Amino acid sequence: GESVGLHLPTLSVQEGDNSIINCAYSNSASDYFIWYKQESGKGPQFIIDIRSNMDKRQGQRVTVLLNKTVKHLSLQIAATQPGDSAVYFCAENKSGGTALIFGKGTTLSVSS
Amino acid sequence: NAGVTQTPKFQVLKTGQSMTLQCAQDMNHNSMYWYRQDPGMGLRLIYYSASEGTTDKGEVPNGYNVSRLNKREFSLRLESAAPSQTSVYFCASSEGTTGNTIYFGEGSWLTVV
Numbered sequence: 001g002e003s004v005g006l007h008l009p010t011l012s013v014q015e016g017d018n019s020i021i022n023c024a025y026s027n028s029a030s031d032y033f034i035w036y037k038q039e040s041g042k043g044p045q046f047i048i049d050i051r052s053n054m055d056k057r058q059g060q061r062v063t064v065l066l067n068k069t070v071k072h073l074s075l076q077i078a079a080t081q082p083g084d085s086a087v088y089f090c091a092e093n094k095s096g097g098t099a100l101i102f103g104k105g106t107t108l109s110v111s112s
Numbered sequence: 113n114a115g116v117t118q119t120p121k122f123q124v125l126k127t128g129q130s131m132t133l134q135c136a137q138d139m140n141h142n143s144m145y146w147y148r149q150d151p152g153m154g155l156r157l158i159y160y161s162a163s164e165g166t167t168d169k170g171e172v173p174n175g176y177n178v179s180r181l182n183k184r185e186f187s188l189r190l191e192s193a194a195p196s197q198t199s200v201y202f203c204a205s206s207e208g209t210t211g212n213t214i215y216f217g218e219g220s221w222l223t224v225v
Contacts, residue, residue, distance in 0.1 A: 009152075031211070032210070032211040034213060034214075036216075041219075042218055042219070043116075043202050043204075043216035043217050043218045043219050044155070044202070044216045045216070046213050046214075046215065049213060051211070089154055089155070091214075093210060093211055093212075099143075099145055099157050099160050099170065099209055099214070100157075100214055101157075102147075102154035102155045102156075103154050104152065104153055104154045105154055
């Protein structure tokens with residue numbers, strides 16, 4: 001079964017708003033997490049990652065938060081732009097595992 | 113750097129036909145993967161190669177075979193295509209299988225009629 005999932009399949013925001021995309025995982029042994037962005041007709045692109053020894057990591061306009069107590073991961077996008085419209089996937093790597101396990105994705109739509 | 117390159121981009125097959133999807137990476141990565149993506153679903157792992165000379169089954173290996181030709185190349189073969197294999201296929205690579213970012217190709221759209 002799925003070990004990684006997203007709370008909402010779609011999220012609509014206005015340009016300039018902050019976006020929060022959530023993800024729940026079930027395997028407490030997972031120790032590496034990644035967020036990917038996938039635009040229509042393209043392959044997934046790496047956005048940001050975080051390891052289980054951290055609870056927050058920041059990139060350019062993006063922040064990933066990890067709450068190991070409730071097994072929750074979130075991606076925050078500041079000042080969302082139309083170019084951020086895409087499907088966002090979280091993925092986990094189980095400790096000693098072989099490859100990333102992906103959730104089903106959240107479609108972010110940004111209107112101007 | 114091209115990153116991960118896969119061919120063909122689009123292919124239509126008749127049920128029962130065979131074909132091979134080619135993939136190459138120029139990042140000197142040890143590990144390579146084949147995923148499939150179906151509408152409304154995330155990516156599911158078909159096969160992977162942790163290092164040159166090894167291949168292992170992923171979550172959905174039935175109906176597929178793979179070959180790790182060398183460090184750069186990892187091919188996916190459909191011996192007898194079925195409509196259930198209509199999907200988008202992504203090749204990917206990473207330095208290792210644990211705790212490493214996976215980089216994806218642009219995808220191959222396969223339709224089996």
